[in-house]
Amino acid sequence: MADGDDVNGLRKVLVTFKSCLTDNQEVLMDPYLEGWKGLVRFLNTMGAMFSFISKDAVAKIQIMENFRSGEQKENYITLQSMVGYELSNSLVDFTQPYSCPTSGCRTILRLHRALHWLQLFLEGLRTSDADSRTSVLCTDSYNASLANYHPWIIRKAASMAFYTLPTRDTFLKNMNVGTNEEAVAMLGEALPHISQVYEVTESLYAQHKLLDLP
Structure with a gap:
């Protein structure tokens, strides 16, 4: 099956990160x-659980x-240019969570954390056994990433939602990329692109002490 033929476009989505x-x-x-x-x-x-x-x-x-698309769009071409621009112009507040709520650095950090959860979950699907429970895979991935930044009520709702997920085999079939083996192979091909983007972003934010922005 060619790239992009799957209904959900997941292969194409994951490979898109390669061009980042x-x-x-x-x-x-x-x-x-x-x-x-x-x-x-x-x-x-x-x-709807997600x-x-x-x-x-x-x-x-x-x-x-x-x-x-704004006046400063040239400063937001890359994550690196965004970080440099916002830090040099005091557009990032390291102490108050809502003094600069729409700063690019803070906004990307939230996406970055969610990307880590998805990366861990999809990698878990790829490497787990056929009888593994996706609810457990998803919960473990969530607890190792996003849960650290969510209040208790969100963590509780997420944990309950994850238990409604289908089995691993059903989940792979629902990706609509062919057989389960083909779905696993697709994940193996595409996930390194997400991982690389995540690591570069993580390093950039760590360098500028942005990983714990409120």
Whole structure:
């Protein structure tokens, strides 16, 4: 099955992240946001249980697209240029959570954390046994990533939602990329692109002490 033939476009979505990185290992904003739009479509196919993540992602994507079409759009071509511009112009507040609520650095950090959860979950699907429970895979991935930044009520709702997920085999079939073996192979081919973008972003934010922005 050719790239993009799957109903959810998941293969194409994951590979989109490959185009995010320049030769200098800078993360291009536009393909990053396009990749996230595809991930939102994928999340929506997983049911209303994931709306608490997909709706938040949609809001964050819109904020960043506004930056990319605004007066300072040239400063938001890459994540690196965004960080440099916002820090040098005091557009990031390290102490108050809502003094600069729409700063690009803060907005991308929220997407970055959610990307880590999806990366861990999809990698879990790829490497787990046929009888593994997706509810457990998803819960473990969530607890290792997004749960650290969500209040108790959101964590509780998420944990309950994850238990409604189908089996691993059913989940792979629902990806509509052929056999389960083909779905696993697709994940193995595409996930390294997301992982690389995540690592470059993580390093950039760590360098500028942005990982714990309120």
